[in-house]
């Protein structure tokens with residue numbers, strides 16, 4: 505079941521994580537969970553919840569943390585669907601096994617997966633089909649996942665949604681502060697979302713194929729020029745605020761001094777490789 509009353513993933517995180525944890529619950533945060541999830545978790549902690557951080561993408565460490573943390577309340581795992589600074593997915597298959605073993609939910613912020621990743625990835629369509637996001641891409645069963653997505657990246661519209669077990673969505677709609685005490689999304693955004701979804705229904709596969717091709721071309725061209733891209737097995741783009749566009753991060757000592765001087769605030773650290781400071785961002789779109 506899906507609820508789409510929110511304007512931003514940011515609202516959802518601030519609403520949902522305290523609600524999921526309650527006063528007595530525990531949130532198990534991947535250490536690289538997006539800052540907005542960390543903010544939502546901090547708010548949950550302020551209301552009494554317990555927070556446990558576990559090493560990035562480490563299913564075994566997560567299991568050990570769950571094993572050693574007793575809780576009277578709910579226990580919820582919190583992670584991204586795709587890690588934008590590295591362009592790779594969360595270890596969701598492993599997390600889901602752990603979640604099943606301990607009977608807990610997983611909150612997935614899939615801002616960068618929705619509209620890009622989808623089911624049945626293969627040689628002709630490396631990002632998969634349908635744009636349903638990371639859960640479709642990894643063929644994950646529903647049931648233990650609260651899937652939070654944003655239209656603000658691949659669709660270019662500032663709206664967000666939550667999908668999850670029906671009972672949980674009912675509870676959310678009746679209790680979440682930004683659903684109850686905030687005005688609904690504005691009509692122009694809703695109209696833009698409808699238009700973007702129509703474009704997606706008609707051209708989605710074509711645009712995703714083109715995006716994958718332009719990603720491959722860009723990476724190969726940069727490599728030829730001696731620019732080290734952040735290692736990225738999947739080459740998932742990091743969604744930007746316009747339809748079908750993505751950007752990629754490059755790093756390496758050659759660029760470090762120059763970029764640190766030029767953009768002191770822009771020193772992104774790659775979660776995939778903490779020793780690399782990513783320093784340049786390249787933007788590519790599906791336009792020919």
Ligand SMILES: Cc1ncc(COP(=O)(O)O)c(C=O)c1O
Nearest residue numbers: 512513514538613615654656664
């Ligand atoms: C992983 C992730 N989650 C959430 C957001 C914020 O989404 P929204 O603009 O819908 O609040 C971003 C924005 O860049 C993001 O990268």
